[in-house]
Amino acid sequence: MSDIIPPPEVIYVDAHKVACNGGGGALGHPLTYYDLGEDGTAECGYCDRKFVHKDHAHDYVDPAPRPEGDH
Structure with a gap:
């Protein structure tokens, strides 16, 4: 098993x-x-949460997009 x-x-x-x-x-x-x-954008130095301002949401590409039903 790999650690993902x-x-x-x-x-x-x-x-x-x-x-x-x-x-x-x-x-x-x-x-x-x-x-x-x-x-x-800003990223938390502890937990790596990424904060994206709604005005820049169209500029940010999620590195792991989820299928439509999983939001």
């Missing part, structure tokens, strides 16, 4: 500043804040 690491979670946001705690609970991490860059 799932792609990071992509979260589409309306703001240009975001906060991430990894989902909280036992699997969370310290609360961190990020400014979305000129490309409208």
Whole structure:
């Protein structure tokens, strides 16, 4: 069996500043804040969540697109 690491979670946001705690609970991490860059994205340094501003969503290509029914 191979160890496949799932792609990071992509979260589409309306703001240009975001906060991430990894989902909280036992699997969370310290609360961190990020400014979305000129490309409208930021990635959490702890959990690799990718934040994409809704105005740049058309520019971002998900590395692992899911079938239509899985959203």
